[in-house]
Amino acid sequence: MATHALSPAVPAYRGGLYEWLTTTDHKKIGIMYVINSFLFFLIGGMFALLVRTELATPGIQIFTNEHVYNESFSIHATVMIFLFIIPMLAGLGNFAVPLMIGAPDMAFPRVNALSFWMLPLGGILLLSGFLTPGGAAAAGWTSYPPLTERLPLSSPGPGQDLWIAAIILIGTSSILGGINFLVTIFKMRAPGMTLFRMPIMVWTILVTSVLVVMATPVITSALVMLYIDRNLGGSFFLPEHGGQAVLYQNVFWFYSHPAVYVMVLPAMGVISEVLPVFSRKPLFGYKAFIFATAGIGALGFSVWAHHMFTTGAVFLPFFSLMTFLIAVPTGVKMFNWIFTLFRGQLTFSTPLIFAIGFLTMFLIGGINGAFSAAVPIDFALQDTYWVVAHLHYVLFGGSVFGMFAGIYYWFPKMTGRMLDEGLGKLHFILMFVGFNLTFFPMHMLGIQGMPRRIADYADPSWNGWNLLATIGGFIIAASMLPFLWNVFISLRNGKVAGDDPWEGNTLEWATSSPPPPYNFDRLPEIRSERPVFDARHGLVGHGGHGGRAEDEAPKALEEGHVDSQGPGRPS
Amino acid sequence: MSTSPRKRPASEALVAGGVVVLLIAIIGLVFWSGAGAQLYPPKPVTDRAREIAGLYDIVFAIAVAIFIAVEGLIVWSILRYRRRPEDIDLPPQTHGNNLVEVLWTAIPTVIVLVLFAMSWSTLNQVDATSVAQGQQPDVRIHAIAGQFQWQFEYLDAQGKHLATQVIPTGDKGGGMAVPVGKKVYVTLDSGDVIHAWYVPHFLFKRDVVPGQQNHFEFTVDTDEAGQTFHGQCAELCGTFHNAMHFDVIAMTPADYDAWLAKLVEKANATPPPPPSGAPVLQLEAKNITFDKKALEVAANQPFVIDLKNDDPSSITHDVEIRQADGTTVLQKQEAIPGGTDRAYQYTPLPAGTYTFICSIHPVANMTGTLTVK
Numbered sequence: 031m032a033t034h035a036l037s038p039a040v041p042a043y044r045g046g047l048y049e050w051l052t053t054t055d056h057k058k059i060g061i062m063y064v065i066n067s068f069l070f071f072l073i074g075g076m077f078a079l080l081v082r083t084e085l086a087t088p089g090i091q092i093f094t095n096e097h098v099y100n101e102s103f104s105i106h107a108t109v110m111i112f113l114f115i116i117p118m119l120a121g122l123g124n125f126a127v128p129l130m131i132g133a134p135d136m137a138f139p140r141v142n143a144l145s146f147w148m149l150p151l152g153g154i155l156l157l158s159g160f161l162t163p164g165g166a167a168a169a170g171w172t173s174y175p176p177l178t179e180r181l182p183l184s185s186p187g188p189g190q191d192l193w194i195a196a197i198i199l200i201g202t203s204s205i206l207g208g209i210n211f212l213v214t215i216f217k218m219r220a221p222g223m224t225l226f227r228m229p230i231m232v233w234t235i236l237v238t239s240v241l242v243v244m245a246t247p248v249i250t251s252a253l254v255m256l257y258i259d260r261n262l263g264g265s266f267f268l269p270e271h272g273g274q275a276v277l278y279q280n281v282f283w284f285y286s287h288p289a290v291y292v293m294v295l296p297a298m299g300v301i302s303e304v305l306p307v308f309s310r311k312p313l314f315g316y317k318a319f320i321f322a323t324a325g326i327g328a329l330g331f332s333v334w335a336h337h338m339f340t341t342g343a344v345f346l347p348f349f350s351l352m353t354f355l356i357a358v359p360t361g362v363k364m365f366n367w368i369f370t371l372f373r374g375q376l377t378f379s380t381p382l383i384f385a386i387g388f389l390t391m392f393l394i395g396g397i398n399g400a401f402s403a404a405v406p407i408d409f410a411l412q413d414t415y416w417v418v419a420h421l422h423y424v425l426f427g428g429s430v431f432g433m434f435a436g437i438y439y440w441f442p443k444m445t446g447r448m449l450d451e452g453l454g455k456l457h458f459i460l461m462f463v464g465f466n467l468t469f470f471p472m473h474m475l476g477i478q479g480m481p482r483r484i485a486d487y488a489d490p491s492w493n494g495w496n497l498l499a500t501i502g503g504f505i506i507a508a509s510m511l512p513f514l515w516n517v518f519i520s521l522r523n524g525k526v527a528g529d530d531p532w533e534g535n536t537l538e539w540a541t542s543s544p545p546p547p548y549n550f551d552r553l554p555e556i557r558s559e560r561p562v563f564d565a566r567h568g569l570v571g572h573g574g575h576g577g578r579a580e581d582e583a584p585k586a587l588e589e590g591h592v593d594s595q596g597p598g599r600p601s
Numbered sequence: 602m603s604t605s606p607r608k609r610p611a612s613e614a615l616v617a618g619g620v621v622v623l624l625i626a627i628i629g630l631v632f633w634s635g636a637g638a639q640l641y642p643p644k645p646v647t648d649r650a651r652e653i654a655g656l657y658d659i660v661f662a663i664a665v666a667i668f669i670a671v672e673g674l675i676v677w678s679i680l681r682y683r684r685r686p687e688d689i690d691l692p693p694q695t696h697g698n699n700l701v702e703v704l705w706t707a708i709p710t711v712i713v714l715v716l717f718a719m720s721w722s723t724l725n726q727v728d729a730t731s732v733a734q735g736q737q738p739d740v741r742i743h744a745i746a747g748q749f750q751w752q753f754e755y756l757d758a759q760g761k762h763l764a765t766q767v768i769p770t771g772d773k774g775g776g777m778a779v780p781v782g783k784k785v786y787v788t789l790d791s792g793d794v795i796h797a798w799y800v801p802h803f804l805f806k807r808d809v810v811p812g813q814q815n816h817f818e819f820t821v822d823t824d825e826a827g828q829t830f831h832g833q834c835a836e837l838c839g840t841f842h843n844a845m846h847f848d849v850i851a852m853t854p855a856d857y858d859a860w861l862a863k864l865v866e867k868a869n870a871t872p873p874p875p876p877s878g879a880p881v882l883q884l885e886a887k888n889i890t891f892d893k894k895a896l897e898v899a900a901n902q903p904f905v906i907d908l909k910n911d912d913p914s915s916i917t918h919d920v921e922i923r924q925a926d927g928t929t930v931l932q933k934q935e936a937i938p939g940g941t942d943r944a945y946q947y948t949p950l951p952a953g954t955y956t957f958i959c960s961i962h963p964v965a966n967m968t969g970t971l972t973v974k
Binding site: 095096097100168169170174176177181182183184269270273274275276309310311312314315316317318340341342343346347350351354355357358361362364365366368369371372373374375376377378386389390393394397398400401403404405406407409410412413414473474477478479481482483484485486487488489495567 | 808
């Protein structure tokens with residue numbers, strides 16, 4: 031089996047639009063995921079700025095009426111969740127997972143391309159609602175019936191149907207992607223890459239994929255029922271015809287709570303790659319971290335009704351207890367991350383700075399969530415701006431900071447060029463300041479009584495915090511400028527990265543930047559979760575995780591490489 | 602990048618130190634200016650609200666302690682373990698420690714179990730009602746939500762309907778009256794979509810779900826008599842969700858009884874007959890749409906619009922006369938629930954063009970032109 035492959039005869043990325051439109055290369059598809067998601071991030075951000083501008087002062091200012099405001103926050107959330115965060119992380123996974131496990135590509139490259147191309151189509155479907163009479167969906171990203179049951183002044187037009195179609199399409203893309211990840215991870219690992227040597231990023235994608243494959247069909251069923259109610263005369267959720275309004279919420283959140291972990295776990299995976307590399311230490315408690323990830327995934331299926339504490343139709347103690355308990359594995363992760371930094375040698379490159387941004391902000395998102403786990407406090411906080419603060423500390427402070435850590439970390443591997451450190455730090459500072467200015471005041475607004483999803487507010491004492499939040503929103507928007515400029519100039523004139531600019535641990539750093547088609551000419555020996563680290567420091571064969579590398583006699587890495595041709599190599 | 606040790610470690614230390622000083626300064630400023638106090642709930646005014654506020658204080662204290670401890674650990678690790686020029690050899694490659702893993706699994710588990718037990722016990726007090734315990738509450742109120750207005754039905758202790766208060770349109774001047782120091786038992790009902798009954802000073806909300814009655818109980822503190830507490834719908838319920846305000850007006854029991862007697866008297870009174878000879882215009886509202894887009898009436902004489910509300914009972918309508926611009930209000934009327942009708946009487950208008958509109962659903966379907974000539 032062992033052969034010495036030749037250097038790649040073709041350049042990594044052949045140019046030309048046709049090549050990109052027809053590619054089945056997981057790296058190109060991953061990059062397209064990232065670019066597509068980033069475009070939707072800009073679109074979703076634009077809607078957020080409209081919402082923030084409207085709320086800067088009391089009264090209706092920039093919108094012609096309240097309905098357009100409702101469309102704006104509904105499309106903002108839908109775009110950010112389904113077309114930005116989930117696919118952005120799936121895109122990073124798409125790029126990184128086959129590289130990290132030493133595979134030549136995903137298990138089903140064509141299915142992979144199909145999953146990607148469904149996303150822009152879903153986005154176009156969703157946004158085309160604005161062109162229909164009645165406008166786009168305006169019932170929030172949750173689209174609770176009976177509000178969405180074609181009532182006047184709620185959701186009369188086809189915009190809501192387009193929303194349903196778009197989410198089903200995007201969900202199908204997720205399911206296909208999840209199956210692809212699962213098969214890739216279980217069947218395509220390089221020799222030596224046992225499950226407990228897989229990078230944490232791969233583990234988080236694995237657990238995420240299980241969540242996606244198990245939960246997404248459930249929301250699809252809710253959406254199909256809603257479509258039948260709206261268009262074919264069904265009454266699943268219409269109480270006057272024997273239906274049940276809260277049923278939708280149970281089915282919806284059975285998906286949408288695990289979806290929170292779909293949006294956070296891969297970002298945790300990114301952090302778990304970045305922190306060890308930039309502190310020159312292994313991840314503290316590798317196995318504990320994996321068990322915590324699996325624990326979050328499992329518990330994630332038993333907390334959905336904490337979104338429904340005020341409906342009066344929930345068994346409160348159970349869901350309260352499970353919600354409190356899910357803080358435990360999350361806390362385990364937090365301590366493992368901190369102890370990875372502890373006694374390390376930290377180099378403050380941009381990926382590490384964004385990773386630390388994740389740690390500090392996600393902590394707040396965990397703590398303010400505990401308030402809502404206490405049911406009586408949730409009676410005060412539910413559906414107020416407190417919840418808006420909480421979810422943004424998790425999904426922006428957590429996921430978005432994490433994905434930017436990933437983008438800065440893997441940009442050299444994707445493009446062969448380094449991003450500029452100064453612009454990267456400017457980006458971080460603007461985003462960090464803007465983020466906290468925008469979302470911290472929402473705690474005050476929420477506990478003082480401002481409900482979410484209102485186009486206007488009567489209480490003048492809410493004006494100050496709202497104005498501050500709006501200013502912060504524009505600072506976040508401004509932080510995108512140094513980032514975009516950074517990408518632009520770095521692609522043209524950036525420092526050439528080389529194979530391994532960060533002294534990485536995992537296999538993607540053992541190939542060229544960008545990697546050739548099918549990724550590897552040769553692989554280092556895989557004897558721990560840090561094969562490239564072992565190779566760099568001449569430490570192989572220390573028997574996997576748990577052994578102390580420095581205790582072992584340094585051994586010169588032999589040149590006997592493992593053949594990289596996996597079973598799934600397309601012919 | 603990091604293959605060679607950094608040249609100037611001091612500048613980054615300075616920046617990091619500056620960030621910490623800045624953070625401390627911001628936190629200090631927030632508390633010094635009193636803005637931090639707004640992280641506390643508004644003054645609780647019911648027995649249940651005080652329970653919730655007490656629980657909030659405990660959770661808040663634990664949250665602040667955890668925040669400071671963990672955030673401090675992160676910041677300290679960052680400052681302490683910067684890579685220095687002399688750091689060429691690898692740091693100790695610690696892979697983990699089972700003892701600390703067990704500790705930081707077990708200790709948080711204990712903390713969250715304690716939090717859960719406390720919140721559960723508070724929940725039992727907050728959710729307790731006299732009716733569930735087989736007793737009679739002092740006052741029963743039936744709150745009905747519809748797009749985009751509240752109605753409050755006052756019932757006697759046995760549940761017999763006494764009178765309905767449709768809250769007057771506009772931000773001020775109406776809502777749900779309650780006697781202080783009395784057990785008030787509220788039943789929630791929706792005729793269309795999901796709403797939520799939310800009063801920030803009660804630290805409480807409950808969804809108003811169609812096809813499912815929700816109940817809760819509270820007792821307003823006796824020293825709050827004369828106070829008004831703002832409330833509004835907290836569950837997105839359509840275009841004018843943000844306009845679904847109501848007030849809870851706390852009264853002494855004597856004032857409350859007098860107020861309720863007046864409401865009952867008004868409900869039972871026969872409306873005064875329209876002035877004889879005044880023209881009567883028929884108008885019907887169905888599916889949140891007026892059946893007429895144009896009405897015509899003679900100038901300088903009183904007239905009547907007979908509004909028939911054919912929507913479900915939870916949906917209220919009225920007919921306001923506004924200037925032609927559609928915003929300046931000239932004559933207001935009290936809204937009526939679905940399934941009823943009322944002859945609204947208007948005072949004479951000079952010749953001109955006006956707008957008639959439903960103030961609760963100010964959309965094109967419920968707007969028309971009133972020509973006076």
